[in-house]
Amino acid sequence: MTKPYVYITRKLDEASLTPLKEVAHIEMWLSEDEPCPREELEKQAAKADALLTMLSDQVDEALLSKAPHVQVIANLAVGYDNIDLKAAEKRNITICHTPDVLTESTADLAFALLMASARRIVEASEWVKEGHWTGWGPLLLAGADVHHKTLGIVGMGSIGTALAKRAAGFDMKVLYHNRSRKPETEAQLGVTYAAFEELLTQSDFVVCLTPLTPETKDMFNEKAFDLMKNSAYLINVSRGQTVDEDALYEAVTTGKIAGAGLDVFRQEPVSPSHPLTTLPNVTVLPHIGSASVETRKMMMRLCAENIALVLQGQQAKTPVCSS
Known part of the structure; x- marks a missing residue:
């Protein structure tokens, strides 16, 4: 046969x-x-x-x-x-x-991208490799603390839950927004549900983990960035189409937000000449969320x-x- x-x-x-x-x-x-x-x-x-x-x-x-x-x-x-x-x-x-099989690895990557963005890790590595490290200064490549900050998770599925567990180790306050509330998750992890707009205004780091749907397409737009703290970072490890990239570029370059960490783009592979890839305070990765x-x-x-x-x-x- x-x-x-x-x-x-x-x-x-x-x-x-x-x-x-x-x-x-x-x-x-x-x-x-x-x-x-x-x-x-x-x-x-x-x-x-x-x-x-x-x-x-x-x-x-x-x-x-x-x-x-x-x-x-x-x-x-x-x-x-x-x-x-x-x-x-x-x-x-x-x-x-x-x-399920990729949940933990993707959560690892999301938190790593958050850390890299906040502490300017990629930028610092390139600084050394390019021969700029000729001395020391008290604020040389100083970034932002992660511990005791507020993390906002948009899309509280299995990856969001795994990310919240990692945030607990950094004594972070965790807000989440989801299509439906997760009372069990709230009780187990001590996370707090928030409306999308409230999450944006309160979070120091906003991590997008939502699937791409008609409702989530372009949800991170000019209006969203206007609500975020000017010290906040956007981390996207979901789908590029959830972010209006022109609005993100404008938000980063004008200081509306501090920076971004992106594992995904609207068009992939992204061009090295894409405006967002030219910014030192935007950390970019080639869609490797689950890539262990x-x-x-x-x-x-x-x-x-x-x-x-x-x-x-x-x-x-x-x-x-x-x-």
Whole structure:
């Protein structure tokens, strides 16, 4: 009997795909860093029974209309805004993602980006490497304290909860804003719910962890930055489209806020000439929120397990929508 055919849009760790190798024939795009071209993806989707995709792959109506045999698509991310869910549901295609396994690593990165922004760590490292360290001054590259400050978390899901736990170690007061209140989380962690506007006015660090929805698109705009303290920092590790980048640039350059730490941009990869990348008080990263070796391998394995289960007629472990 012929095994189902699975196409993977990046080169992944072979060992992490073991659950899938046992039940399917696998082919991968040969590059780990370069995305699979759209033309190649369409060609492979036309004959595939399943796809393992990246967040950078657009899985839309046009692609799915050319993929008559696809039963399941596993996205190597917790987010899935690159996938047209309605088009998938119409064709009874199961869509899976990788929640939970990346929670702790992403929270680590979010707090690291907060620390790097506040204490000017990247700027200081470059200062030394470029040969500027010729002496010492009492305020040389002085940044902002993190301990005992107020952290505002926008989007109190599992990553937000993990971030709040880290903030407790720094004796931070934690406010959060979410679509719905989390009484259990409030009781367990001592965090306080706040309206979005109130959170902005009170927080020293605002961390965006919300998914991208019509409601959250451009939520960090000129009005939002006008409400923030001029000593505050915005940290975004969710989706670039939640931030109006022109408004952020204006807020940072005019002193409305102190700076920002960005792991995501509206257009990725971001151009090195992008206005925000030119600012010393904006720390930028290439969308590496979950990028530890251990976590990425767990994400790969979860994708493989999800596809293998569906191809064998079983329920996926982490479906977004099921056939």
